[in-house]
Amino acid sequence: MATKSPVRKRVSSARDARPPAAGAAGRRPSISxxxxxxxxxxxxxxxxxxxxxxxxxxxxxxxxxxxxxxxHFRDTDELAIALIDLAGRALRKIIGEARHRASVDRSVIRSSVEAFMEQLGAEEKFLHILLREGNTGSEAFKRAVERELRFFEDELCVDLIRLAKVNNAPIAEPALAAKAITRLVFAMGAAAIDLPREHHAAILEQTVVMLRMIVAGAQRMVAENIQPG
Amino acid sequence: MATKSPVRKRVSSARDARPPAAGAAGRRPSISxxxxxxxxxxxxxxxxxxxxxxxxxxxxxxxxxxxxxxxHFRDTDELAIALIDLAGRALRKIIGEARHRASVDRSVIRSSVEAFMEQLGAEEKFLHILLREGNTGSEAFKRAVERELRFFEDELCVDLIRLAKVNNAPIAEPALAAKAITRLVFAMGAAAIDLPREHHAAILEQTVVMLRMIVAGAQRMVAENIQPG
DNA sequence: GCCAATAATATACATCTGTATAGACAAATG
DNA sequence: CATTTGTCTATACAGATGTATATTATTGGC
Known part of the structure; x- marks a missing residue:
């Protein structure tokens, strides 16, 4: 079925891009x-x-x-950048949701990862883009994705510090822990996205345990005053 | 300079693929x-x-x-998979050697990660391939890369168990810890690969600390008998 | 020296790509 | 109405790609 698309002809339709009367002359764009x-x-x-x-x-x-x-675009590259931007915004929404749940729920780790994995199914396409285009693709792609990841890390870092105070369980190198968690979650997400959905639950459990290891380790490092070198 | 290569003509050379007399008739392959x-x-x-x-x-x-x-190959895909295979084997060999070179002042973790990060700047692009091709390409590509990663995890897992015995510091969920470490190292490598080389050292230090967190956490989890759920 | 076998090459073709050019179409304005 | 203006489409072209076919080149064995 992937052979010849039926070549739908596009006649000027009601749902054109520019609103019916926009003060400008010329034929109205048929597409936006x-x-x-x-x-x-x-x-x-x-x-x-x-x-x-x-x-x-x-x-x-x-x-x-x-x-x-x-x-509409000079290049396909220009379109791609716009697409990445869009995906970035979607990711922020996901992160926001994860943080929201984290503040309500007791288990920050679990609820955050759950939110992430859930969105993996919902906003699948966007996540695909971020996960894939972050490793391949042009320099612009990669920088855009890096930006979003850094954003994620910063927010998570704040959460970790806040929690450390609340639980009276200080944590060593919170920024590093946040970075480790972020990268790991994304890596696991990338692995999960290719698997059939029934495996997602298992990946989620694995990820949660991994993150607990990181947090527990960071706490232990401050308790025992272990030198990182 | 990336315009027109000088079209070197290939005449049957001394360093042909098949050894000079191999019992078979027919023209000798000029390339392997x-x-x-x-x-x-x-x-x-x-x-x-x-x-x-x-x-x-x-x-x-x-x-x-x-x-x-x-x-020599049916497809470029077939070549690609062979290439992924090669990259995985080469890289595992490098890391394996690094593990054995570990000594008192340079731990297993540190020397392994050092060897790994060294490959970022290496002439051979084995690491590049595994880092990039895992998220792009056909299903076959991804499975090939997954397979290589799994190899890494398995080798690391037996090492973790061995070290736990030697140091009398038992570790919880060694398989999961191995997976976390592998994925994290590759993720950090992917982040580093685009950065100028002078930043690699910093990334290396970050990664080492992250891995120590994971190991310390896994040890603590068995010590305190924490339930993973 | 001739033959069979194997590999490498040359040529050709259909298909796809990005893009240049020119003309057709549809709106607002006079 | 005609004009202007911006957007669309059709056509065309050069270059690249995968591959089918036919031809040439080089080897070992008789």
Whole structure:
């Protein structure tokens, strides 16, 4: 079924991009930037990274002529960056949810990881993008993903310090612990995303134990005053 | 300078693939599987993943006609998997040697991670391949990389158990600890790979501390009989 | 020296890519 | 109405890619 798409013709429809009367002259765009982004988003999958999408392919998916693409983006790279931005915002929402639960729930670790893994299923495409494009792809991609990860780390670090005070269980090198946790969660998420969903629960349990190891170790290091070197 | 390679013609040379007299009739191969793998290895770089290499490109690099490629591999995918295999084996050998070189002032953890991070700057790009190809590429690629990671984990796991006995410091869930360490080291490696080399040392130190957290935590968990749930 | 076997090559083709150019279409304005 | 203006589409082209087919080159054995 992946052979020839039925070549739907795009006639000027009611749901055009620019609102019916916008003061500007000229033919109204039949499609918006966001529509193109959505089309690209529909093409990325378990085995397609953004960088492998071709301009023509995206145009086909969006049902426009290849050249019309240039009206909205200079490159496919430019579209990709917009897509990463979008994914980054989605990730922030996920993190926010995780933090919210963490503040309500007692077990920060468990609830955070649960939230993350849940969203893995919901915002699947975005997570795909962040997890994949962070390792492959251009420099811009990687920096965008790094930025989001750092954001995650900072928030987590604050949480760890707060919890250490609350529980009266001081923790060594909270920033490092936060970084370790973040990277590990993402790595486990990347591993999980390729597995059938029924395995996600097991991965979640594994991850939780791993994070407990990190926290327990960080606590022990301050208790025994172990030198990190 | 990346425009037109000088099209070196390949005439049957002394260093042919098959040894001079091998009992078989017919023209001797001018190139071996390994030569092709090496050519591909020379093409992967910071921003080139195996999946983006074209057959013709590899053939060009190896100075053979495109069709000669088929004498050695069915696909570029087949070559890629062989390459992943090679990278995994080479890297495991390097790390394994590092483990045995561990001494009193340079712990197993430290020397292993040192060896690992050294590979970031190494001429051979074995590490690059495993870091990148795990998240991109076809299902087969990912499974190949997963397999290599599992090898790492297994070797590390028996080492952890051995060390626990030697140091009389039992460890909880050694398999999980091994998995956490492996994934974390690879994640940190992936983060470091894009940074200028002078930052590698700092990443190394961070990683060592992180791993100590994991080990210390796993030990503490068995000591206090903490339930993982 | 001739033959069979094997490998490497040359040529060709259909397909896909990004993009240049030119013209058709649809809106707002006069 | 015609004009202007911005967006669309059609066509075309050069380059790259995977691969099918046919040809040439080099070896060992008789």
């Amino acid at each position: 930037r966001d529509d193109l982004i959505a089309a690209a988003l529909g093409l990325v999958g378990p085995n397609r990274s953004i960088s492998t999408l071709s301009l023509r392919e995206i145009a086909r998916e969006a049902a426009i002529a290849p050249n019309s693409f240039y009206r | 599987r390994d030569d092709l793998i090496a050519a591909a290895l020379g093409l992967v770089g910071p921003n080139r993943s195996i999946s983006t290499l074209s057959l013709r490109e590899i053939a060009r690099e190896a100075a053979i006609a495109p069709n000669s490629f088929y004498r």
